[in-house]
Amino acid sequence: MRLTVTPTAIPEVLILVPHAFEDARGSFVETFNARDFAAATGIDTPFVQDNESLSLGGVVRGLHYQIRHAQGKLVRVTEGSVFDVAVDLRRSAPTFGRWVGEVLSAENRRQMWIPPGFAHGFAVLGERAQCLYKTTDYWHPACERTLRWNDPAIGIDWPIAFAPHLADKDAHAPLLGAAETFA
Numbered sequence: 605m606r607l608t609v610t611p612t613a614i615p616e617v618l619i620l621v622p623h624a625f626e627d628a629r630g631s632f633v634e635t636f637n638a639r640d641f642a643a644a645t646g647i648d649t650p651f652v653q654d655n656e657s658l659s660l661g662g663v664v665r666g667l668h669y670q671i672r673h674a675q676g677k678l679v680r681v682t683e684g685s686v687f688d689v690a691v692d693l694r695r696s697a698p699t700f701g702r703w704v705g706e707v708l709s710a711e712n713r714r715q716m717w718i719p720p721g722f723a724h725g726f727a728v729l730g731e732r733a734q735c736l737y738k739t740t741d742y743w744h745p746a747c748e749r750t751l752r753w754n755d756p757a758i759g760i761d762w763p764i765a766f767a768p769h770l771a772d773k774d775a776h777a778p779l780l781g782a783a784e785t786f787a
């Protein structure tokens with residue numbers, strides 16, 4: 605099996621782990637294969653953009669999403685470790701307002717698939733972390749929206765013992781009750 609896929613507590617949010625081929629020289633991994641991804645997940649929406657962010661210890665990025673141009677995201681970590689979170693913003697879903705979080709790291713090679721209709725964010729768990737993620741729509745700044753990372757109505761159990769370093773837009777993000785959501 606070249607790609608294992610495990611649903612999270614929100615079934616549409618998936619954890620994927622590609623197989624690592626290891627030998628005396630090191631290792632080789634197909635980090636993304638469109639044919640295997642579609643066969644394993646049933647999702648064949650093409651990815652159109654690759655992003656990379658480097659974050660220092662103490663940082664939380666998010667929670668972010670785009671309206672009208674909602675992005676599906678396939679997230680992985682190539683340096684360090686993050687607690688990656690998805691929040692369901694689909695009003696018609698039984699899991700509306702619920703969250704799932706997983707530790708993604710360079711070492712565990714886990715990837716998280718976050719469908720359109722979800723907010724995404726992560727907390728850095730070490731000194732620094734590099735995240736790479738593929739998106740199913742382009743960046744549309746006018747469509748960007750934020751959601752408060754520590755909204756008690758969502759209740760994300762962030763495994764951090766510090767007040768995070770946030771971008772201004774995240775420090776002043778709306779609570780779920782005031783956020784634009786999806787049908």
Ligand SMILES: Cc1cn([C@H]2C[C@H](O)[C@@H](COP(=O)(O)OP(=O)(O)O[C@H]3O[C@H](C)C(=O)[C@H](O)[C@H]3O)O2)c(=O)[nH]c1=O
Pocket residue numbers: 655657665666668669677724725726742743771
């Ligand atoms: C998202 C994005 C940003 N930018 C520019 C805009 C800013 O000048 C700079 C930093 O953007 P921002 O502060 O929005 O970066 P993050 O806070 O890491 O935002 C991301 O963080 C969370 C976790 C996500 O899931 C989203 O992909 C994205 O919102 O990059 C671009 O040029 N293209 C892009 O696709």
